[in-house]
Amino acid sequence: MKKVVLIKFGELFLKGLNRPKFERTLVKNIQKRVKKIFDNFIIKISDSIIYIFSESENYGKLERELKKVFGISNFCVAFLVKKQIEDITQAAIICCSEVKQIGTAFKIKTKRSDKNFKLKSPEISKLIGKSILKKYKDLRVDLLKPQIEISIEIREEYAFVYNKITKGAGGMPTGVSSKVTVLLSGGIDSPVAGYMMARRGVSLIAIHFASPPYTSYKAQNKVERLVKKLIEYAENIKLFVVKFTAIQETIEKNCNIENTTIIGRRMMIKIAEKISNNENSKALITGESLGQVASQTMNSLICTNASTKMLVLRPLIGMDKNDIVNIAKKIETFKISIEPFEDCCTVFTPKHPAINPKLEKIIEDEKKLNETCLISEAIKNVQIIDFDKFSEKLAFV
Ligand code: ATP
Ligand code: MG
Helix, strand or coil, rough: CEEEEEEEECCCCCCCCHHHHHHHHHHHHHHHHHHCCCCEEEEEEECCCCEEEEEECCCCHHHHHHHCCCCCCEEEEEEEEEEHHHHHHHHHHHHHHHCCCCCEEEEEEECCCCCCCCCHHHHHHHHHHHHHHHHHCCCCEECCCCCEEEEEEEEECCCEEEECCECCCCCEEECCCCCCECCCCCCHHHHHHHHHHCEHHHHHHHEEEEEECCCCHHHHHHHHHHHHHHHHHHHCCEEEEEEEEHHHHHHHCCHHHHHHHHHHHHHHHHHHHHHHHHHHCEEEEECCCCCCCCCHHHHHHHHHHHCCEEEEEEECCCCCHHHHHHHHHHHHHHHCCCCCCCCHHHHHCCCCCCCCCHHHHHHHHHHHCCCHHHHHHHCCCCCEHHHHHHHHCCCCC
């Protein structure tokens, strides 16, 4: 019996011009993934459903991939049958046999979008349910608390029968919105922040500030692996590694010790702004969450924010650490993030950083630096890692 993958997408409230772009991008993103798994397949979209037809049967691998495609609200592998009760019944019986155990309570749920079909949805459910009970005498019907649910959809051309619906990643397809830059430290928060914005359809580039020899190559490698994890969701992400050592040493030598963290953070933002402009990236993303550490009090955030005119997105700003950790675990960045390799901020953190820094004082202190020179030197030496070249190996291993 023929099988087909049915993909349904959310964001149904999308209006007008946005919708065709959403659909086109989603199909393109799905296509890229399926290509890696199936040799031959046809993908088509009709009536707000994306269909994948293929002779291949590696649905397990496909399922793992589809779960990471933003824009999908849910999907299923269904039997595709003629719109005849006998065929639908046969498919429903196979669906049942795949999941049934002795005494299993089941329910048939029918949706009939072809209103010309001779039977109404409840009648179809009843009829098929009876046939299943006749075939499997140890099963029983329970409409309120079924252990298995067999779904039947009667559509224009065919009927579809399936026993499992898999939840998708939700959000908007990567690429429907602008490109933005995530500042990736290697900690728990920033990969989650990047993931959350990618889920809103942006494409990402990432910037990491490294301070060798104070920070080891292992710290950078950790960030590279975090980027690879994010690529599983957000397509390609170019990583820019900025050598931050000279800047941090100069700040430490010249500025008030309690201001070093904030001044360092402002320098990061200024460099990120320059790289973003070159890359046509429209905004910055950080993993800041209000009150989490000294550099994230309201006054500290005001000082950091004032270093750029660019939009800074802080998707974690109102979240508790626990909730952030839960997302990090779900997207599998947590284990990488907690590997104990120091990042440049930890190395240079003063014992008593300013908790309520005043912007005027910070700006005054910054005047001791030859900022233009430091920034252009850092940008000149930036290392760019483009993982797309390795994408064959990356996203699907
Ligand atoms: P994270 O868990 O993301 O490291 P954090 O709670 O440790 O965040 P901070 O160290 O104050 O917070 O950093 C705040 C944000 O600044 C980070 O989420 C990240 O976006 C950015 N950032 C900090 N250090 C770096 C770095 N070395 N490279 C790139 N971005 C950084
Ligand atoms: Mg950190």
